[in-house]
Amino acid sequence: MICSTCGGDHLSEPGRGTTTPGGRAECPYNGGAYMGLRAGHDLLYFGRWRRMDATTIDVRKAHHQMKRLLGEISIALETEDMPAARLDLEKALEALYTAESGEGGPDALRYLDHALSYAHRVIGDLLHEKGLPPHSPADFVGWYDAGEVPFREDW
Amino acid sequence: MIPLDRYPKEITLRDDTHAVLRPMIPEDADGVWSFLRQLPEIDKSHFHEDVDRRETVERWAKSLDYDAALPILAIRGDRVVGSATLYRNRTGWKQRVGIVRILVAADFRHQGLGTALIREIRHLGEKVALNYLLAEVIEEQEAAVRALERMGFEKAFVYRNFVNDRKGRLHNLVVLLHPMSGLEEDTFY
Numbered sequence: 001m002i003c004s005t006c007g008g009d010h011l012s013e014p015g016r017g018t019t020t021p022g023g024r025a026e027c028p029y030n031g032g033a034y035m036g037l038r039a040g041h042d043l044l045y046f047g048r049w050r051r052m053d054a055t056t057i058d059v060r061k062a063h064h065q066m067k068r069l070l071g072e073i074s075i076a077l078e079t080e081d082m083p084a085a086r087l088d089l090e091k092a093l094e095a096l097y098t099a100e101s102g103e104g105g106p107d108a109l110r111y112l113d114h115a116l117s118y119a120h121r122v123i124g125d126l127l128h129e130k131g132l133p134p135h136s137p138a139d140f141v142g143w144y145d146a147g148e149v150p151f152r153e154d155w
Numbered sequence: 156m157i158p159l160d161r162y163p164k165e166i167t168l169r170d171d172t173h174a175v176l177r178p179m180i181p182e183d184a185d186g187v188w189s190f191l192r193q194l195p196e197i198d199k200s201h202f203h204e205d206v207d208r209r210e211t212v213e214r215w216a217k218s219l220d221y222d223a224a225l226p227i228l229a230i231r232g233d234r235v236v237g238s239a240t241l242y243r244n245r246t247g248w249k250q251r252v253g254i255v256r257i258l259v260a261a262d263f264r265h266q267g268l269g270t271a272l273i274r275e276i277r278h279l280g281e282k283v284a285l286n287y288l289l290a291e292v293i294e295e296q297e298a299a300v301r302a303l304e305r306m307g308f309e310k311a312f313v314y315r316n317f318v319n320d321r322k323g324r325l326h327n328l329v330v331l332l333h334p335m336s337g338l339e340e341d342t343f344y
Contacts, residue, residue: 155269155302
């Protein structure tokens with residue numbers, strides 16, 4: 001089930017998510033800036049494609065999700081004067097293209113991972129422009145079927 | 156001229172507290188001096204002058220020239236808690252290379268302030284059409300190196316036992332470069 005608030009499917013798996021006092025499913029991204037982008041990022045960050053037992057279907061799905069995320073980022077950037085973020089978006093698209101085209105060979109997953117890192121940086125730039133701290137997937141780990149989240153130190 | 160209309164800019168840190176970013180003004184001399192005095196010795200190693208001397212900072216404050224050195228301060232209340240300075244040459248072969256120096260108060264680290272300051276400098280570097288940002292960091296400043304790398308800086312070189320701190324001990328110097336968006340479109344003339 002797709003979350004009607006953020007567009008992610010973090011609520012679709014049994015046991016995930018919580019409810020409001022009224023019994024409605026609650027979206028963890030609700031109320032935050034760029035919630036669709038942050039949810040889209042985490043969908044990939046915690047996605048099955050990064051697991052050891054990922055199937056080709058998982059990877060193909062991740063490509064589609066990445067394309068959608070980068071498209072949404074592109075729309076968000078349209079009205080912003082942020083050249084560094086635009087450059088990162090270009091790099092993300094390039095990495096996605098390399099991953100999709102097979103040019104990356106066995107490193108295709110690594111290129112997809114690069115695309116996600118660039119996307120994360122752009123989302124961080126967008127949040128920074130609004131005076132907000134960068135997005136941290138670790139804050140949302142409980143909403144996904146994920147194991148340990150790699151520690152990311154902030155400076 | 157560097158466009159500064161984005162300042163003052165309020166940012167939220169990881170702990171939900173706030174800081175204000177804005178360019179240094181002459182009246183900041185006291186605050187900057189206090190900030191620098193509280194920094195760990197290793198963070199002060201790169202300065203060419205003794206920043207523990209109040210006169211040094213007062214002289215800087217009186218001679219601010221944003222086109223040569225633009226210090227962006229992070230301020231909480233009345234206290235300076237971080238700074239990011241973009242140094243530029245007006246002419247010469249490095250006029251499209253910006254030198255970056257970022258400092259964060261010890262008790263404000265790991266809150267995302269350093270990363271926010273890197274984002275600011277990256278933005279300003281783009282606005283003045285630099286080709287590269289260059290950061291020099293002592294290798295022991297690991298959190299700073301990692302933060303710069305996460306923001307798109309790439310390690311260009313590590314000079315072994317290259318720089319000395321104020322007690323004469325040698326340290327490895329890491330040089331990091333950040334290519335800017337206009338680089339590929341550039342033409343030589």
